[in-house]
Amino acid sequence: MLGHLRQCRANPLCTRRLFHDIRAYKADKRWPGWQVVIGIETHAQIKSRHKLFSDSLTSDLGEPPNRHVSLFDAAFPGTLPRLNQKSVDLALRTALALQCDIPSQSSFDRKHYFYSDLPAGYQITQQYAPLALNGRLTIDVPNIPSFAVRIKQVQLEQDTAKSTFDPRTRTASIDLNRAGTGLMEIVSEPDLRSPEEAGAYVRMLQAVLRAVGSSDGNMEQGSLRCDVNVSVNRIGRPPGTRCEIKNLNSVRFIMAAIIHEVTRQRAILDSASDLETVGVPQETRGFDEHRFETYKLRSKEDAPDYRYMPDPNLGVLRLTQDRISQLRGTLPELPWDTRKRLRGNYGLSERDVEVLLNVDSVREVKLDGEEVEGNSGAVAYFDRLCNEQGTNGRSRDPKVVVNWMTHELLGQLSARKQSFADNQISVQQMGELIDLVQSKVITGTSGKLLLRHMLANPSPLRTQQIAENLQLTALSPFFPSSTGARSTSPTSLQDTKPSPELYGLCLDAINALPSEAAAVKNGNKNVLNKIVGRVMKESRGRADAKSVKALVEELLSVNE
Ligand SMILES: Nc1ncnc2c1ncn2[C@@H]1O[C@H](COP(=O)(O)OP(=O)(O)OP(=O)(O)O)[C@@H](O)[C@H]1O
Ligand SMILES: [Mg+2]
Ligand SMILES: [Mg+2]
Structure with missing residues (x-):
């Protein structure tokens, strides 16, 4: 055992959990007899107002170029x-x-290379003594067996500037807004064994970053970018040579790049007559997003010599145990615990849990004020909707709440090309909207309309007020009862009179459709829906179909 462990230390690829490898060998029908080995370097932009080594503010995408640049x-x-x-x-x-x-x-080093987006000619990074080492991320998500990935290290480094090239004018432009923004490079050991595991790893890492509030983790906007290292070997043979695919900015591209790379590398190895000497050449590769293929950027021979050296302008970064324990104490609930809680406490489906967890919202962290602001993401919004007492005095049904959140709120936000962070509807307003629909003060259709209006026209008004202003409150089928309280479920229509507006709409529909009305009177109930449909349309979704049906039936039998 000890011998095995020692051997494992020497070769990181050997430290794999055997069980996991056996599972991967058996499971992957796409490439029987082959082992795929993947390690990922993730660059995540740190969600800080200031750059890593200067007082300039960090910028959002779309800000004018060179706005936030210090000397x-x-x-x-x-x-x-x-x-x-x-x-x-x-x-x-x-x-x-x-x-x-x-x-x-830990300490900082200079990594030298010459490119127009790197003004100093070197990037400050942590090559020799990184901030953190030897971590572990367990991934336990639906659809793939649970597995763990060792984290080799987490290091701090600077982001580069952005260069764009206009082929028409043949000019390159440099925008220094991003130059010097703080990045975390999170390096995994080569513990991933399939494109699906790689995708699940990146998603889980993204959820962790968002939960702790350290990064937006937004791949489309470039705040999370991955370099994916892939090698293949025949089962039982030593690990192959890795190729590194640079700068992938979506999980879909990561998975597609791995699949293409496995096919390419296998073809090279398959074509070799001599298994011992022929291998895949070590390369740095890019990914063509249109062809879904990787392509060569440079070979190992052309690899730059970075001439790493300690940065003489930065001292050693010393961290006391107190500071570390204090930070450990402020860690929020992490995604795996949130997942368990949402399933256990609220009985949500796996799908709903995944949707809530993957919403691109991030906590606001105020470390300086010694306060870590509690949850501000979608899960917290959901928690509050469920736990705060409803306006009708009852607590809300989590399944109803999750439906409103995932189908309606998130659905309408995405139709508006907005993210959850753009949502301006407060928990109170959203809760009241759900309550109004649940207690039938407005219909479900009106609720959706109301939500659309509230997203388009943010306002501090109470939801009921907005609904009244828009005349969206449901057309009550009845007059208020003699006690003055709204009665929505009388035992018999004889006890009450229909509300004049709804009564009028029903009569109009009956008059407009005389042959249908006659057919209903003659016992053809199928035609009733046509009359009801007309009332619903005329009421702009404010009438409740069941009550309208009852009222039309009543009116037609009264007319008999
Ligand atoms: N045989 C292999 N197959 C696939 N991935 C591998 C293999 N060996 C190592 N890796 C992965 O390659 C990555 C190496 O990253 P690391 O940051 O240590 O070095 P680098 O790529 O040489 O440096 P740089 O940060 O300059 O790109 C790690 O994620 C590691 O897990
Ligand atoms: Mg690296
Ligand atoms: Mg690398």
Whole structure:
């Protein structure tokens, strides 16, 4: 056993859980006899107001170019870096959530290369003594067997500027807004064994980053980018040579790039007559998003020599146990616990849990004010909707709430091309909307209309007020009872009189459709729906179909 462990230490590929490997060998029918080995380097932009080593603000996409640039970001001679402690704390929270060891000291190094988006000619990173080491992320999600991935390290580094090239004018433009923004590079060990595991790993990592509030983790907007390393080997033979596919910005592309890479590498190995000497050449590759193929960027021979050296302008980063314990104490509920709680406490389906967990919202973390603002994401919104007492004095049914949130609120936000972070409807307003529909003050159709209106016209008014202003409150089938209380379920129509508006609409529909009315009188109930449909249309969704049906039937039999 000890011998095996020692051998494992020497070769990280050997430290795999045997059980997991056996499962992967058996399970993957796409490439029988082959093992696929994947390790991912994830770059996540740190959600901090300031850049990593300067006082400039970080920017949002779409801001005018070069708005947030300090002299240091532009690499003016003589300017010096000053480490932003909030970024360090956010990276530490991430590392703690990933169960990493945090050494008491880490340091910064310069990685040199010459490219127009790197003003200093080097990037400050942590090559020799990273912030955190030896973590672990367990992935237990629907549809694939649970597995664990070892995290080799978490390091801090600077993001580059952005360069764009206009082929028409043959000019390159540099935007320094992003230059020097803090990144965490989270490096996995080569523990992933299929494209699906790689996808699930990235999604889980994204959920962790959002839960601890350290990054938006938004792949489309470039705040989360992955370099994916892939190798293949015949089962029982030593691991193959890895190729690194750079800068993938969607889970779909990650999975497609791996599939293409496995096919490509297998073809090279299959064509070799001599198994011992022929291997896949080590390369850095790109991914063509249109052809869904990887392509060569450079070979190992062309790999740049980064001439790493310790950054002489930055001292050692010392971390006390107190600071680490304090941060550990502020860690929020992590995705795997949230998943269990949503399933256990509310009885939500796996699908609904996944939807809530994957909403691209992130907690706001205020570390400086010693306060970590509780949940501000979709899960928290859902929790509050369920736990705060409804306006009708009753607690809300979690399944009704989750339906409103996932189908209506998130659905309408996405139709408006907005994310959950753009939602301006408060928990109180959304709760009241659900209550109004549940207690039949407005119909479901009106509820959806109302929601659409509220998203388009944010307002602090109470939902009931907005519904009344829009005349969306349901047409009560009845006059208020003699006690003055609204009665929506009388025992018999004889006890009450229909409300004048609904009564009028029903009579209009009967008059407009005389042959249908006659058919109903003659016992043809199928035609009733046509009359009811007309009333519903005329009421603009404010009438309740069941009550309308009862009222039309009543009117037609009264007329008999
Ligand atoms: N045989 C292999 N097959 C697939 N992936 C591998 C293999 N060996 C190592 N890897 C993965 O390659 C990645 C190496 O990343 P690391 O940051 O350590 O080095 P790098 O890619 O050389 O440096 P850089 O940060 O400059 O890109 C890790 O995620 C590791 O798990
Ligand atoms: Mg790396
Ligand atoms: Mg790499």
